[in-house]
Amino acid sequence: MIPASATVVLAPSALPAVLPAAAWPALRSAEVVYAAADLPGPARAALDAKPAPEPSELVRQRNVVLVAATPDDPAAAALITAGARVIDTPVPELVRAAEVMDRLRSPGGCPWDAEQTHSSLRQYLVEETYELLDAIEEGDRAAMREELGDVLLQVLFHARVAAEDPADPFGIDVVAAELVDKLVSxxxxxxxxxxxxxxxxxxxxxxxxxxxxxxxxxSIVDGVALGQPATALAGKLGHRTGRAGVPLDLFPGGTSEAEKLFRIAAAARRGGTDPEGELRAVAKRFALDVRTAEAAARADGVEPAMLEADGWRHYWPT
Incomplete structure:
Protein backbone atom coordinates (compact mmCIF):
# COMPACT_ATOMS: atom_id res chain seq x y z
CA MET A 1 0.00 0.00 0.00
CA ILE A 2 1.09 3.59 -0.61
CA PRO A 3 0.66 6.62 1.65
CA ALA A 4 -2.78 8.19 1.73
CA SER A 5 -1.23 11.38 0.36
CA ALA A 6 -1.16 9.83 -3.12
CA THR A 7 -4.18 11.11 -5.02
CA VAL A 8 -5.81 10.40 -8.36
CA VAL A 9 -7.85 13.29 -9.73
CA LEU A 10 -10.25 12.32 -12.50
CA ALA A 11 -10.84 15.03 -15.11
CA PRO A 12 -13.20 13.57 -17.72
CA SER A 13 -12.47 14.40 -21.36
CA ALA A 14 -15.87 16.11 -21.55
CA LEU A 15 -14.69 18.67 -18.96
CA PRO A 16 -10.89 18.73 -19.35
CA ALA A 17 -10.57 22.25 -17.92
CA VAL A 18 -12.74 21.58 -14.86
CA LEU A 19 -11.46 20.17 -11.59
CA PRO A 20 -13.46 19.80 -8.36
CA ALA A 21 -12.67 22.11 -5.45
CA ALA A 22 -11.56 19.11 -3.39
CA ALA A 23 -8.64 18.54 -5.79
CA TRP A 24 -6.93 21.88 -5.25
CA PRO A 25 -5.52 21.27 -1.74
CA ALA A 26 -3.96 18.04 -2.98
CA LEU A 27 -2.54 19.75 -6.06
CA ARG A 28 -1.04 22.59 -4.01
CA SER A 29 0.59 20.28 -1.44
CA ALA A 30 1.84 17.61 -3.85
CA GLU A 31 5.55 17.24 -4.44
CA VAL A 32 4.86 16.24 -8.04
CA VAL A 33 1.78 16.52 -10.26
CA TYR A 34 1.66 13.96 -13.04
CA ALA A 35 -0.57 13.77 -16.10
CA ALA A 36 -1.82 10.38 -17.24
CA ALA A 37 -1.46 9.43 -20.88
CA ASP A 38 -5.22 9.82 -21.44
CA LEU A 39 -5.34 13.43 -20.19
CA PRO A 40 -5.92 15.92 -23.05
CA GLY A 41 -2.94 18.09 -23.95
CA PRO A 42 -4.53 21.47 -23.05
CA ALA A 43 -5.38 20.23 -19.55
CA ARG A 44 -1.87 18.85 -19.11
CA ALA A 45 -0.36 22.17 -20.16
CA ALA A 46 -2.66 24.20 -17.90
CA LEU A 47 -1.64 22.12 -14.89
CA ASP A 48 2.03 22.15 -15.90
CA ALA A 49 1.96 18.45 -15.14
CA LYS A 50 4.74 16.00 -15.94
CA PRO A 51 4.07 12.84 -17.93
CA ALA A 52 3.35 9.96 -15.59
CA PRO A 53 6.16 7.43 -15.18
CA GLU A 54 5.63 3.69 -15.51
CA PRO A 55 3.03 2.39 -13.02
CA SER A 56 5.61 0.30 -11.17
CA GLU A 57 7.70 3.40 -10.50
CA LEU A 58 4.71 5.63 -9.79
CA VAL A 59 3.36 3.48 -6.96
CA ARG A 60 6.68 3.82 -5.08
CA GLN A 61 6.49 7.62 -4.93
CA ARG A 62 4.98 9.62 -2.10
CA ASN A 63 2.85 12.74 -1.98
CA VAL A 64 2.03 12.71 -5.67
CA VAL A 65 -1.08 13.65 -7.62
CA LEU A 66 -2.00 11.99 -10.88
CA VAL A 67 -4.57 13.72 -13.06
CA ALA A 68 -6.27 11.30 -15.45
CA ALA A 69 -9.30 11.31 -17.70
CA THR A 70 -10.51 7.87 -16.58
CA PRO A 71 -9.72 5.37 -13.82
CA ASP A 72 -8.89 2.85 -16.58
CA ASP A 73 -5.64 4.58 -17.51
CA PRO A 74 -2.81 2.18 -16.49
CA ALA A 75 -1.13 4.71 -14.20
CA ALA A 76 -4.43 5.66 -12.56
CA ALA A 77 -5.48 2.02 -12.20
CA ALA A 78 -2.15 1.17 -10.53
CA LEU A 79 -2.46 3.98 -7.97
CA ILE A 80 -6.10 3.21 -7.25
CA THR A 81 -5.32 -0.48 -6.75
CA ALA A 82 -2.54 0.52 -4.35
CA GLY A 83 -4.97 2.53 -2.25
CA ALA A 84 -4.67 6.09 -3.54
CA ARG A 85 -7.43 8.55 -2.76
CA VAL A 86 -9.68 9.26 -5.73
CA ILE A 87 -11.26 12.65 -6.37
CA ASP A 88 -13.83 12.52 -9.13
CA THR A 89 -15.23 15.35 -11.23
CA PRO A 90 -19.01 14.98 -11.52
CA VAL A 91 -20.14 15.36 -15.11
CA PRO A 92 -23.51 17.13 -15.58
CA GLU A 93 -26.12 14.95 -17.21
CA LEU A 94 -26.44 17.31 -20.17
CA VAL A 95 -22.73 16.89 -20.86
CA ARG A 96 -23.05 13.12 -20.55
CA ALA A 97 -25.94 13.17 -23.00
CA ALA A 98 -23.79 15.03 -25.54
CA GLU A 99 -20.99 12.51 -24.98
CA VAL A 100 -23.33 9.58 -25.57
CA MET A 101 -24.61 11.18 -28.78
CA ASP A 102 -21.05 11.75 -29.93
CA ARG A 103 -20.15 8.11 -29.33
CA LEU A 104 -23.23 6.86 -31.16
CA ARG A 105 -22.35 9.00 -34.17
CA SER A 106 -18.60 8.28 -34.18
CA PRO A 107 -16.80 5.34 -35.85
CA GLY A 108 -17.52 2.17 -33.90
CA GLY A 109 -20.86 3.56 -32.74
CA CYS A 110 -24.34 2.84 -34.07
CA PRO A 111 -24.62 2.24 -37.86
CA TRP A 112 -28.15 3.71 -37.95
CA ASP A 113 -27.13 6.87 -36.13
CA ALA A 114 -24.12 7.27 -38.42
CA GLU A 115 -26.31 7.27 -41.54
CA GLN A 116 -28.75 9.99 -40.44
CA THR A 117 -28.87 13.47 -41.94
CA HIS A 118 -30.74 16.65 -41.05
CA SER A 119 -33.31 15.71 -43.67
CA SER A 120 -33.82 12.13 -42.49
CA LEU A 121 -34.27 13.28 -38.88
CA ARG A 122 -37.03 15.79 -39.65
CA GLN A 123 -39.87 13.33 -39.18
CA TYR A 124 -38.62 12.33 -35.74
CA LEU A 125 -38.38 15.93 -34.58
CA VAL A 126 -42.00 16.50 -35.57
CA GLU A 127 -43.19 13.21 -34.03
CA GLU A 128 -41.37 13.74 -30.74
CA THR A 129 -42.63 17.31 -30.48
CA TYR A 130 -46.24 16.17 -30.86
CA GLU A 131 -45.74 13.34 -28.37
CA LEU A 132 -44.46 15.90 -25.86
CA LEU A 133 -47.40 18.15 -26.63
CA ASP A 134 -49.79 15.27 -25.98
CA ALA A 135 -48.09 14.48 -22.65
CA ILE A 136 -48.43 18.13 -21.60
CA GLU A 137 -52.11 18.23 -22.54
CA GLU A 138 -52.75 14.99 -20.64
CA GLY A 139 -50.84 16.23 -17.59
CA ASP A 140 -48.77 13.03 -17.62
CA ARG A 141 -45.59 13.95 -15.73
CA ALA A 142 -43.80 10.65 -16.39
CA ALA A 143 -44.52 10.94 -20.11
CA MET A 144 -43.38 14.57 -20.07
CA ARG A 145 -39.98 13.57 -18.64
CA GLU A 146 -39.57 10.92 -21.32
CA GLU A 147 -40.77 13.08 -24.21
CA LEU A 148 -38.67 16.07 -23.14
CA GLY A 149 -35.70 13.72 -23.29
CA ASP A 150 -36.69 12.61 -26.77
CA VAL A 151 -36.94 16.22 -27.95
CA LEU A 152 -33.55 16.93 -26.36
CA LEU A 153 -32.16 13.95 -28.26
CA GLN A 154 -33.25 15.56 -31.52
CA VAL A 155 -31.40 18.78 -30.61
CA LEU A 156 -28.25 16.86 -29.68
CA PHE A 157 -28.52 14.72 -32.82
CA HIS A 158 -28.90 17.66 -35.20
CA ALA A 159 -26.05 19.53 -33.50
CA ARG A 160 -23.80 16.46 -33.82
CA VAL A 161 -24.64 16.11 -37.52
CA ALA A 162 -24.00 19.84 -37.98
CA ALA A 163 -20.54 19.48 -36.46
CA GLU A 164 -19.53 17.28 -39.42
CA ASP A 165 -20.50 19.81 -42.09
CA PRO A 166 -17.38 20.60 -44.14
CA ALA A 167 -18.46 24.12 -45.07
CA ASP A 168 -20.11 25.46 -41.91
CA PRO A 169 -19.58 23.16 -38.92
CA PHE A 170 -21.05 23.94 -35.52
CA GLY A 171 -21.78 21.83 -32.46
CA ILE A 172 -23.98 21.84 -29.38
CA ASP A 173 -21.75 24.36 -27.57
CA VAL A 174 -22.27 26.92 -30.35
CA VAL A 175 -26.02 26.25 -30.30
CA ALA A 176 -26.12 26.77 -26.54
CA ALA A 177 -23.94 29.90 -26.72
CA GLU A 178 -26.19 31.52 -29.33
CA LEU A 179 -29.23 30.66 -27.23
CA VAL A 180 -27.68 32.33 -24.17
CA ASP A 181 -26.80 35.42 -26.19
CA LYS A 182 -30.37 35.60 -27.52
CA LEU A 183 -31.96 35.22 -24.09
CA VAL A 184 -29.75 37.90 -22.60
CA SER A 185 -30.25 40.36 -25.47
CA SER A 219 -41.83 42.21 -43.63
CA ILE A 220 -44.08 41.67 -40.63
CA VAL A 221 -44.50 38.05 -41.74
CA ASP A 222 -40.76 37.36 -42.04
CA GLY A 223 -39.75 34.60 -39.66
CA VAL A 224 -43.16 32.91 -39.55
CA ALA A 225 -42.51 29.19 -40.01
CA LEU A 226 -44.57 28.28 -43.06
CA GLY A 227 -44.09 24.55 -42.42
CA GLN A 228 -46.13 24.50 -39.20
CA PRO A 229 -49.62 22.98 -39.09
CA ALA A 230 -52.12 25.00 -41.12
CA THR A 231 -54.32 26.06 -38.20
CA ALA A 232 -51.30 27.20 -36.18
CA LEU A 233 -49.91 28.99 -39.24
CA ALA A 234 -53.16 30.85 -39.86
CA GLY A 235 -53.28 31.83 -36.19
CA LYS A 236 -49.68 33.02 -36.19
CA LEU A 237 -50.25 35.13 -39.30
CA GLY A 238 -53.40 36.59 -37.77
CA HIS A 239 -51.57 37.42 -34.55
CA ARG A 240 -48.52 38.93 -36.27
CA THR A 241 -50.56 41.08 -38.64
CA GLY A 242 -52.85 42.14 -35.82
CA ARG A 243 -49.93 43.75 -34.03
CA ALA A 244 -49.16 45.69 -37.19
CA GLY A 245 -52.73 46.92 -37.47
CA VAL A 246 -53.77 44.92 -40.55
CA PRO A 247 -57.60 44.95 -40.45
CA LEU A 248 -59.62 41.75 -40.37
CA ASP A 249 -61.51 42.62 -43.55
CA LEU A 250 -58.28 42.16 -45.52
CA PHE A 251 -58.19 38.46 -44.67
CA PRO A 252 -58.94 36.11 -47.60
CA GLY A 253 -62.55 36.92 -48.42
CA GLY A 254 -63.52 33.93 -50.55
CA THR A 255 -66.18 31.38 -49.70
CA SER A 256 -64.09 28.22 -49.99
CA GLU A 257 -63.86 26.07 -46.89
CA ALA A 258 -60.11 26.74 -46.67
CA GLU A 259 -60.63 30.52 -46.71
CA LYS A 260 -63.32 30.26 -44.06
CA LEU A 261 -61.03 28.15 -41.89
CA PHE A 262 -58.23 30.68 -42.30
CA ARG A 263 -60.44 33.57 -41.20
CA ILE A 264 -61.70 31.65 -38.17
CA ALA A 265 -58.20 30.58 -37.06
CA ALA A 266 -56.58 33.96 -37.66
CA ALA A 267 -59.36 35.87 -35.90
CA ALA A 268 -59.33 33.44 -32.98
CA ARG A 269 -55.60 33.98 -32.42
CA ARG A 270 -56.10 37.74 -32.48
CA GLY A 271 -58.75 37.27 -29.83
CA GLY A 272 -56.33 35.46 -27.54
CA THR A 273 -57.35 31.88 -28.38
CA ASP A 274 -54.85 29.28 -29.56
CA PRO A 275 -56.75 27.79 -32.53
CA GLU A 276 -54.39 24.84 -32.93
CA GLY A 277 -54.64 23.82 -29.28
CA GLU A 278 -58.36 24.42 -29.02
CA LEU A 279 -59.11 22.54 -32.24
CA ARG A 280 -56.96 19.64 -31.10
CA ALA A 281 -58.83 19.55 -27.79
CA VAL A 282 -62.16 19.40 -29.62
CA ALA A 283 -60.84 16.68 -31.93
CA LYS A 284 -59.61 14.59 -28.99
CA ARG A 285 -62.95 15.02 -27.25
CA PHE A 286 -64.73 13.91 -30.44
CA ALA A 287 -62.49 10.81 -30.68
CA LEU A 288 -63.37 9.95 -27.08
CA ASP A 289 -67.09 10.32 -27.85
CA VAL A 290 -66.69 7.95 -30.80
CA ARG A 291 -65.06 5.33 -28.57
CA THR A 292 -67.81 5.78 -25.95
CA ALA A 293 -70.57 5.31 -28.54
CA GLU A 294 -68.83 2.23 -29.97
CA ALA A 295 -68.50 0.69 -26.50
CA ALA A 296 -72.18 1.36 -25.76
CA ALA A 297 -73.22 -0.28 -29.04
CA ARG A 298 -71.07 -3.34 -28.41
CA ALA A 299 -72.56 -3.65 -24.93
CA ASP A 300 -75.95 -4.04 -26.68
CA GLY A 301 -74.51 -6.61 -29.08
CA VAL A 302 -74.38 -4.16 -31.99
CA GLU A 303 -71.24 -3.85 -34.12
CA PRO A 304 -70.36 -0.16 -34.65
CA ALA A 305 -69.69 -0.85 -38.33
CA MET A 306 -73.40 -1.64 -38.74
CA LEU A 307 -74.60 1.62 -37.20
CA GLU A 308 -76.43 4.14 -39.35
CA ALA A 309 -77.11 7.79 -38.55
CA ASP A 310 -79.95 7.14 -36.09
CA GLY A 311 -77.94 4.41 -34.41
CA TRP A 312 -75.00 6.74 -33.84
CA ARG A 313 -77.36 9.35 -32.41
CA HIS A 314 -78.81 6.75 -30.04
CA TYR A 315 -75.46 5.72 -28.60
CA TRP A 316 -73.74 9.12 -28.72
CA PRO A 317 -72.84 10.35 -25.21
CA THR A 318 -74.83 13.32 -23.99
Whole structure:
Protein backbone atom coordinates (compact mmCIF):
# COMPACT_ATOMS: atom_id res chain seq x y z
CA MET A 1 0.00 0.00 0.00
CA ILE A 2 1.09 3.59 -0.61
CA PRO A 3 0.66 6.62 1.65
CA ALA A 4 -2.78 8.19 1.73
CA SER A 5 -1.23 11.38 0.36
CA ALA A 6 -1.16 9.83 -3.12
CA THR A 7 -4.18 11.11 -5.02
CA VAL A 8 -5.81 10.40 -8.36
CA VAL A 9 -7.85 13.29 -9.73
CA LEU A 10 -10.25 12.32 -12.50
CA ALA A 11 -10.84 15.03 -15.11
CA PRO A 12 -13.20 13.57 -17.72
CA SER A 13 -12.47 14.40 -21.36
CA ALA A 14 -15.87 16.11 -21.55
CA LEU A 15 -14.69 18.67 -18.96
CA PRO A 16 -10.89 18.73 -19.35
CA ALA A 17 -10.57 22.25 -17.92
CA VAL A 18 -12.74 21.58 -14.86
CA LEU A 19 -11.46 20.17 -11.59
CA PRO A 20 -13.46 19.80 -8.36
CA ALA A 21 -12.67 22.11 -5.45
CA ALA A 22 -11.56 19.11 -3.39
CA ALA A 23 -8.64 18.54 -5.79
CA TRP A 24 -6.93 21.88 -5.25
CA PRO A 25 -5.52 21.27 -1.74
CA ALA A 26 -3.96 18.04 -2.98
CA LEU A 27 -2.54 19.75 -6.06
CA ARG A 28 -1.04 22.59 -4.01
CA SER A 29 0.59 20.28 -1.44
CA ALA A 30 1.84 17.61 -3.85
CA GLU A 31 5.55 17.24 -4.44
CA VAL A 32 4.86 16.24 -8.04
CA VAL A 33 1.78 16.52 -10.26
CA TYR A 34 1.66 13.96 -13.04
CA ALA A 35 -0.57 13.77 -16.10
CA ALA A 36 -1.82 10.38 -17.24
CA ALA A 37 -1.46 9.43 -20.88
CA ASP A 38 -5.22 9.82 -21.44
CA LEU A 39 -5.34 13.43 -20.19
CA PRO A 40 -5.92 15.92 -23.05
CA GLY A 41 -2.94 18.09 -23.95
CA PRO A 42 -4.53 21.47 -23.05
CA ALA A 43 -5.38 20.23 -19.55
CA ARG A 44 -1.87 18.85 -19.11
CA ALA A 45 -0.36 22.17 -20.16
CA ALA A 46 -2.66 24.20 -17.90
CA LEU A 47 -1.64 22.12 -14.89
CA ASP A 48 2.03 22.15 -15.90
CA ALA A 49 1.96 18.45 -15.14
CA LYS A 50 4.74 16.00 -15.94
CA PRO A 51 4.07 12.84 -17.93
CA ALA A 52 3.35 9.96 -15.59
CA PRO A 53 6.16 7.43 -15.18
CA GLU A 54 5.63 3.69 -15.51
CA PRO A 55 3.03 2.39 -13.02
CA SER A 56 5.61 0.30 -11.17
CA GLU A 57 7.70 3.40 -10.50
CA LEU A 58 4.71 5.63 -9.79
CA VAL A 59 3.36 3.48 -6.96
CA ARG A 60 6.68 3.82 -5.08
CA GLN A 61 6.49 7.62 -4.93
CA ARG A 62 4.98 9.62 -2.10
CA ASN A 63 2.85 12.74 -1.98
CA VAL A 64 2.03 12.71 -5.67
CA VAL A 65 -1.08 13.65 -7.62
CA LEU A 66 -2.00 11.99 -10.88
CA VAL A 67 -4.57 13.72 -13.06
CA ALA A 68 -6.27 11.30 -15.45
CA ALA A 69 -9.30 11.31 -17.70
CA THR A 70 -10.51 7.87 -16.58
CA PRO A 71 -9.72 5.37 -13.82
CA ASP A 72 -8.89 2.85 -16.58
CA ASP A 73 -5.64 4.58 -17.51
CA PRO A 74 -2.81 2.18 -16.49
CA ALA A 75 -1.13 4.71 -14.20
CA ALA A 76 -4.43 5.66 -12.56
CA ALA A 77 -5.48 2.02 -12.20
CA ALA A 78 -2.15 1.17 -10.53
CA LEU A 79 -2.46 3.98 -7.97
CA ILE A 80 -6.10 3.21 -7.25
CA THR A 81 -5.32 -0.48 -6.75
CA ALA A 82 -2.54 0.52 -4.35
CA GLY A 83 -4.97 2.53 -2.25
CA ALA A 84 -4.67 6.09 -3.54
CA ARG A 85 -7.43 8.55 -2.76
CA VAL A 86 -9.68 9.26 -5.73
CA ILE A 87 -11.26 12.65 -6.37
CA ASP A 88 -13.83 12.52 -9.13
CA THR A 89 -15.23 15.35 -11.23
CA PRO A 90 -19.01 14.98 -11.52
CA VAL A 91 -20.14 15.36 -15.11
CA PRO A 92 -23.51 17.13 -15.58
CA GLU A 93 -26.12 14.95 -17.21
CA LEU A 94 -26.44 17.31 -20.17
CA VAL A 95 -22.73 16.89 -20.86
CA ARG A 96 -23.05 13.12 -20.55
CA ALA A 97 -25.94 13.17 -23.00
CA ALA A 98 -23.79 15.03 -25.54
CA GLU A 99 -20.99 12.51 -24.98
CA VAL A 100 -23.33 9.58 -25.57
CA MET A 101 -24.61 11.18 -28.78
CA ASP A 102 -21.05 11.75 -29.93
CA ARG A 103 -20.15 8.11 -29.33
CA LEU A 104 -23.23 6.86 -31.16
CA ARG A 105 -22.35 9.00 -34.17
CA SER A 106 -18.60 8.28 -34.18
CA PRO A 107 -16.80 5.34 -35.85
CA GLY A 108 -17.52 2.17 -33.90
CA GLY A 109 -20.86 3.56 -32.74
CA CYS A 110 -24.34 2.84 -34.07
CA PRO A 111 -24.62 2.24 -37.86
CA TRP A 112 -28.15 3.71 -37.95
CA ASP A 113 -27.13 6.87 -36.13
CA ALA A 114 -24.12 7.27 -38.42
CA GLU A 115 -26.31 7.27 -41.54
CA GLN A 116 -28.75 9.99 -40.44
CA THR A 117 -28.87 13.47 -41.94
CA HIS A 118 -30.74 16.65 -41.05
CA SER A 119 -33.31 15.71 -43.67
CA SER A 120 -33.82 12.13 -42.49
CA LEU A 121 -34.27 13.28 -38.88
CA ARG A 122 -37.03 15.79 -39.65
CA GLN A 123 -39.87 13.33 -39.18
CA TYR A 124 -38.62 12.33 -35.74
CA LEU A 125 -38.38 15.93 -34.58
CA VAL A 126 -42.00 16.50 -35.57
CA GLU A 127 -43.19 13.21 -34.03
CA GLU A 128 -41.37 13.74 -30.74
CA THR A 129 -42.63 17.31 -30.48
CA TYR A 130 -46.24 16.17 -30.86
CA GLU A 131 -45.74 13.34 -28.37
CA LEU A 132 -44.46 15.90 -25.86
CA LEU A 133 -47.40 18.15 -26.63
CA ASP A 134 -49.79 15.27 -25.98
CA ALA A 135 -48.09 14.48 -22.65
CA ILE A 136 -48.43 18.13 -21.60
CA GLU A 137 -52.11 18.23 -22.54
CA GLU A 138 -52.75 14.99 -20.64
CA GLY A 139 -50.84 16.23 -17.59
CA ASP A 140 -48.77 13.03 -17.62
CA ARG A 141 -45.59 13.95 -15.73
CA ALA A 142 -43.80 10.65 -16.39
CA ALA A 143 -44.52 10.94 -20.11
CA MET A 144 -43.38 14.57 -20.07
CA ARG A 145 -39.98 13.57 -18.64
CA GLU A 146 -39.57 10.92 -21.32
CA GLU A 147 -40.77 13.08 -24.21
CA LEU A 148 -38.67 16.07 -23.14
CA GLY A 149 -35.70 13.72 -23.29
CA ASP A 150 -36.69 12.61 -26.77
CA VAL A 151 -36.94 16.22 -27.95
CA LEU A 152 -33.55 16.93 -26.36
CA LEU A 153 -32.16 13.95 -28.26
CA GLN A 154 -33.25 15.56 -31.52
CA VAL A 155 -31.40 18.78 -30.61
CA LEU A 156 -28.25 16.86 -29.68
CA PHE A 157 -28.52 14.72 -32.82
CA HIS A 158 -28.90 17.66 -35.20
CA ALA A 159 -26.05 19.53 -33.50
CA ARG A 160 -23.80 16.46 -33.82
CA VAL A 161 -24.64 16.11 -37.52
CA ALA A 162 -24.00 19.84 -37.98
CA ALA A 163 -20.54 19.48 -36.46
CA GLU A 164 -19.53 17.28 -39.42
CA ASP A 165 -20.50 19.81 -42.09
CA PRO A 166 -17.38 20.60 -44.14
CA ALA A 167 -18.46 24.12 -45.07
CA ASP A 168 -20.11 25.46 -41.91
CA PRO A 169 -19.58 23.16 -38.92
CA PHE A 170 -21.05 23.94 -35.52
CA GLY A 171 -21.78 21.83 -32.46
CA ILE A 172 -23.98 21.84 -29.38
CA ASP A 173 -21.75 24.36 -27.57
CA VAL A 174 -22.27 26.92 -30.35
CA VAL A 175 -26.02 26.25 -30.30
CA ALA A 176 -26.12 26.77 -26.54
CA ALA A 177 -23.94 29.90 -26.72
CA GLU A 178 -26.19 31.52 -29.33
CA LEU A 179 -29.23 30.66 -27.23
CA VAL A 180 -27.68 32.33 -24.17
CA ASP A 181 -26.80 35.42 -26.19
CA LYS A 182 -30.37 35.60 -27.52
CA LEU A 183 -31.96 35.22 -24.09
CA VAL A 184 -29.75 37.90 -22.60
CA SER A 185 -30.25 40.36 -25.47
CA UNK A 186 -34.03 39.83 -25.50
CA UNK A 187 -34.28 40.51 -21.75
CA UNK A 188 -32.45 43.82 -21.24
CA UNK A 189 -34.73 44.55 -18.29
CA UNK A 190 -33.24 41.51 -16.53
CA UNK A 191 -29.63 41.46 -17.69
CA UNK A 192 -29.05 45.11 -18.50
CA UNK A 193 -30.50 48.56 -18.09
CA UNK A 194 -33.49 48.26 -20.37
CA UNK A 195 -36.91 49.67 -19.63
CA UNK A 196 -38.86 48.01 -16.84
CA UNK A 197 -41.27 45.29 -17.93
CA UNK A 198 -44.20 44.76 -15.59
CA UNK A 199 -46.37 42.25 -17.46
CA UNK A 200 -45.98 39.17 -19.61
CA UNK A 201 -47.88 40.93 -22.41
CA UNK A 202 -45.44 43.84 -22.36
CA UNK A 203 -42.51 41.43 -22.47
CA UNK A 204 -43.99 39.62 -25.46
CA UNK A 205 -44.30 42.90 -27.35
CA UNK A 206 -40.72 43.88 -26.46
CA UNK A 207 -39.48 40.41 -27.51
CA UNK A 208 -40.99 40.85 -30.96
CA UNK A 209 -39.64 44.39 -31.27
CA UNK A 210 -36.13 43.31 -30.33
CA UNK A 211 -36.34 40.32 -32.65
CA UNK A 212 -37.46 42.54 -35.53
CA UNK A 213 -34.55 44.90 -34.87
CA UNK A 214 -31.93 42.14 -34.51
CA UNK A 215 -32.94 40.24 -37.62
CA UNK A 216 -33.58 43.38 -39.70
CA UNK A 217 -36.75 41.92 -41.11
CA UNK A 218 -38.36 43.71 -44.03
CA SER A 219 -41.83 42.21 -43.63
CA ILE A 220 -44.08 41.67 -40.63
CA VAL A 221 -44.50 38.05 -41.74
CA ASP A 222 -40.76 37.36 -42.04
CA GLY A 223 -39.75 34.60 -39.66
CA VAL A 224 -43.16 32.91 -39.55
CA ALA A 225 -42.51 29.19 -40.01
CA LEU A 226 -44.57 28.28 -43.06
CA GLY A 227 -44.09 24.55 -42.42
CA GLN A 228 -46.13 24.50 -39.20
CA PRO A 229 -49.62 22.98 -39.09
CA ALA A 230 -52.12 25.00 -41.12
CA THR A 231 -54.32 26.06 -38.20
CA ALA A 232 -51.30 27.20 -36.18
CA LEU A 233 -49.91 28.99 -39.24
CA ALA A 234 -53.16 30.85 -39.86
CA GLY A 235 -53.28 31.83 -36.19
CA LYS A 236 -49.68 33.02 -36.19
CA LEU A 237 -50.25 35.13 -39.30
CA GLY A 238 -53.40 36.59 -37.77
CA HIS A 239 -51.57 37.42 -34.55
CA ARG A 240 -48.52 38.93 -36.27
CA THR A 241 -50.56 41.08 -38.64
CA GLY A 242 -52.85 42.14 -35.82
CA ARG A 243 -49.93 43.75 -34.03
CA ALA A 244 -49.16 45.69 -37.19
CA GLY A 245 -52.73 46.92 -37.47
CA VAL A 246 -53.77 44.92 -40.55
CA PRO A 247 -57.60 44.95 -40.45
CA LEU A 248 -59.62 41.75 -40.37
CA ASP A 249 -61.51 42.62 -43.55
CA LEU A 250 -58.28 42.16 -45.52
CA PHE A 251 -58.19 38.46 -44.67
CA PRO A 252 -58.94 36.11 -47.60
CA GLY A 253 -62.55 36.92 -48.42
CA GLY A 254 -63.52 33.93 -50.55
CA THR A 255 -66.18 31.38 -49.70
CA SER A 256 -64.09 28.22 -49.99
CA GLU A 257 -63.86 26.07 -46.89
CA ALA A 258 -60.11 26.74 -46.67
CA GLU A 259 -60.63 30.52 -46.71
CA LYS A 260 -63.32 30.26 -44.06
CA LEU A 261 -61.03 28.15 -41.89
CA PHE A 262 -58.23 30.68 -42.30
CA ARG A 263 -60.44 33.57 -41.20
CA ILE A 264 -61.70 31.65 -38.17
CA ALA A 265 -58.20 30.58 -37.06
CA ALA A 266 -56.58 33.96 -37.66
CA ALA A 267 -59.36 35.87 -35.90
CA ALA A 268 -59.33 33.44 -32.98
CA ARG A 269 -55.60 33.98 -32.42
CA ARG A 270 -56.10 37.74 -32.48
CA GLY A 271 -58.75 37.27 -29.83
CA GLY A 272 -56.33 35.46 -27.54
CA THR A 273 -57.35 31.88 -28.38
CA ASP A 274 -54.85 29.28 -29.56
CA PRO A 275 -56.75 27.79 -32.53
CA GLU A 276 -54.39 24.84 -32.93
CA GLY A 277 -54.64 23.82 -29.28
CA GLU A 278 -58.36 24.42 -29.02
CA LEU A 279 -59.11 22.54 -32.24
CA ARG A 280 -56.96 19.64 -31.10
CA ALA A 281 -58.83 19.55 -27.79
CA VAL A 282 -62.16 19.40 -29.62
CA ALA A 283 -60.84 16.68 -31.93
CA LYS A 284 -59.61 14.59 -28.99
CA ARG A 285 -62.95 15.02 -27.25
CA PHE A 286 -64.73 13.91 -30.44
CA ALA A 287 -62.49 10.81 -30.68
CA LEU A 288 -63.37 9.95 -27.08
CA ASP A 289 -67.09 10.32 -27.85
CA VAL A 290 -66.69 7.95 -30.80
CA ARG A 291 -65.06 5.33 -28.57
CA THR A 292 -67.81 5.78 -25.95
CA ALA A 293 -70.57 5.31 -28.54
CA GLU A 294 -68.83 2.23 -29.97
CA ALA A 295 -68.50 0.69 -26.50
CA ALA A 296 -72.18 1.36 -25.76
CA ALA A 297 -73.22 -0.28 -29.04
CA ARG A 298 -71.07 -3.34 -28.41
CA ALA A 299 -72.56 -3.65 -24.93
CA ASP A 300 -75.95 -4.04 -26.68
CA GLY A 301 -74.51 -6.61 -29.08
CA VAL A 302 -74.38 -4.16 -31.99
CA GLU A 303 -71.24 -3.85 -34.12
CA PRO A 304 -70.36 -0.16 -34.65
CA ALA A 305 -69.69 -0.85 -38.33
CA MET A 306 -73.40 -1.64 -38.74
CA LEU A 307 -74.60 1.62 -37.20
CA GLU A 308 -76.43 4.14 -39.35
CA ALA A 309 -77.11 7.79 -38.55
CA ASP A 310 -79.95 7.14 -36.09
CA GLY A 311 -77.94 4.41 -34.41
CA TRP A 312 -75.00 6.74 -33.84
CA ARG A 313 -77.36 9.35 -32.41
CA HIS A 314 -78.81 6.75 -30.04
CA TYR A 315 -75.46 5.72 -28.60
CA TRP A 316 -73.74 9.12 -28.72
CA PRO A 317 -72.84 10.35 -25.21
CA THR A 318 -74.83 13.32 -23.99
Missing amino acids: RHPHVFGTGETVHTAEHQQVRWEELKQSEKRRE
